[in-house]
Amino acid sequence: MSFFQPHGLLAGFHSEAPEPLLPELQSIGEQWFPMRRQISSHAHKAWELYLQLDGVSRWRSRRGTIELKPGHLYAAPPGVEHRLIESLSTKHHFVFAIIDLDAISARLPGVASAWKLGEFITAEGAEHLEAPFRQLVREASMRQPHRAAGMRAALDAVVIEATRLLEAAAGALPGARLLTLHPAVQLAQNLIDNHPEKPWPLIELARLAGLSPNHLVNLFTHAIGMSPRQYLLRQRIDRAKHQLGTSDARITAIALDLGFSSSQHFAKAFARIAGCSARAWRERGMATVSRSAPRRSTANRSRRR
Template structure:
């Protein structure tokens, strides 16, 4: 199967990202590309959902199998292809963007970013939506095409790892599951030690992993979750501030008021007056 679509330049010139050329190949053993430096003036993303293939980078042949992918920046030399004996199934897109994302920066700096990704992260369904929109293209579909591409890039940012990365995907999932439980039960008297035990790591290792994966320390994340719940209770209930403090894990209302004012720039009572309906 060989499906591909070329989209016209969007009528609106200010999308943060937009697909230009995209496709879906399977059972296509002839798929192989070799582009010289400067030939392709857009980013080139390929995700392998089955089968196998390869990329060449600085003379090294890098295998690409199910759950692998690659991202080339604008103007980079590119050489890749399917394994003829076990053709890959790939979803791919050429696109332009003004975004500043770590995976784009990595591709720009190294002239090619090669990674593994989580096959259960919903990327296939997002590509399928882009295909449907492209096959029945209308100008009113442009905002959604841009939005789906953005979703793909951010999903990859959160669910991919360099081929030789130091944090495997299963560890990332473990930390995110722990973060979700902390969010759901933010009123509990969490400590770094209790959060670490929940994740199954030492406190030192958990702190390092959590900060790397979530972009903040566990205690900062916990405080953000508590404040988010407190803001919801302030605007949607008539509970007194003291009770809201208790229900969100702040066991002293004076400390809750201090933390809230530091984060929001105004005390809880004024926040309630400003934002409750």
């Protein structure tokens, strides 16, 4: 197994064979690219799943050129060439995984039918993939008890969510509905979950949900246990914890990317919710990794793959 940071990244990592007990996960990474970054033409022996989290990128394959925006999934089948033409924004952030779908299908019967061998797959509305992808990155980047089992569970969740997305896009499944929450609460929660960096003033959430601000607050607080504003703050802090533990991005940059008005505002909110400073959180994670995680190569790599 190897962990390294390819040359030219703003932040992030790449890992090859991150867990010997989970050979179906061949590679994984989370990376922040500078503007105009390119990746030369390449192919893999297994499926590559690429989820755009922030920014815009343009890819080319035999199908032509596609433009990916936040919440877009791009899946490249085994053996098919593809390349990143360029990243079109200053905040190009993504996660990816190279997976052996045949091995995963052996324990998840039924998922393989949605993945057509030899065909590129692109899908919008993949925001729900972010949570399992983040969990997979977290499990892969830290050494902790039950690591292989945790990575396997997170990987299966990624594949299941991606399969649902593909089947829904093909009309094989109806869109998912959550019946335990009021539709307005579910809408507001999804908006915050998908874009916690936005300010989401209450009047805007209420307008989109079709309710008065007071009614939305009452419904949301009863269902979720906190107000929309409190929920937004906790989502931002959760994202910050993830980035602090899995990237070397500057703390100020993380704070501003997540919508905080200043590093001081972020520091106070983080300490109040997490119980320690952001720097202490990062150092605690680094100490855990340095004691027991696989060592990352210090050599620069010119390509991500």
